[in-house]
Amino acid sequence: MSSVRTKTRTAGHVKRTRPRGLSVLHQEQIEDSRQRILAAAEAAFTRNSYGATPVDTIITIAGVSRATFYKYFTNKFDLAKGLIGIFTPKLYAVFDALPDRPTRSQTRRWLHKLLKLYEDNRQFTALLGEVSASEPEFFPETTAINTRLLERLATRIPAFGKAMSGRREHARLHVMAHLRIQHLFAFCNSVTSKGWVVDVEAGIACLADDLTTFIIDNG
Helix, strand or coil: CHHHHHHHHHHHHHHHCCCCHHHHHHHHHHHHHHHHHHHHHHHHHHHHCCCCCCHHHHHHHHCCCHHHHHHHCCCHHHHHHHHHHHHHHHHHHHHHCCCCCCCHHHHHHHHHHHHHHHHHCHHHHHHHHHHHHHCHHHHHHHHHHHHHHHHHHHCCCHHHHHHCCCCHHHHHHHHHHHHHHHHHHHHHHHHHCCCCCCCHHHHHHHHHHHHHHHHHHCC
16 A cells, blocks of 8 residues: 555656756747747838738748748738737837826827837838738728727726717717827828828827817817
């Protein structure tokens, strides 16, 4: 009986202390391969544009096999969404910095931060515009991004809280809130990625007045 118990304890001990280093190494290799593919895609899209870049080009730059590519991404569109996913947390951080009840001057300063984010991440914002224009399936993705941003604002700014309440009487506010987000993004993208030659300060002042009025009037 004692011998059986000893064997059981020993077996259990071996099972609990099974080396896990290979599992950690495997996870690191998986992440490394995925990051190499994403980096290759970013370089290729920046050099040739999204539409002009075939998957084979990305595979060659990344130095991986086709099997490895399709292990992590189903197609080029899926890969583009992965790249844009790197940018969206930065976007959320900027929106989190919008004051709860901003003055017009505070909103203008905030809009300068948003514009700088677009300037500093031009490759991602340009890709966002390209994918939106060429992939109809991406529209739900962009709408989801906008919705998540509005939901974050809704937790602390009453006007957006009403807009995202889902109540029938706030249906107009819901549309107005989405339009304001779209206008902000369109302006930033037009200036940084489309080469729109415009009085940027005038544009920011106009957008700031509109956004501040929306927050104050519906708070």
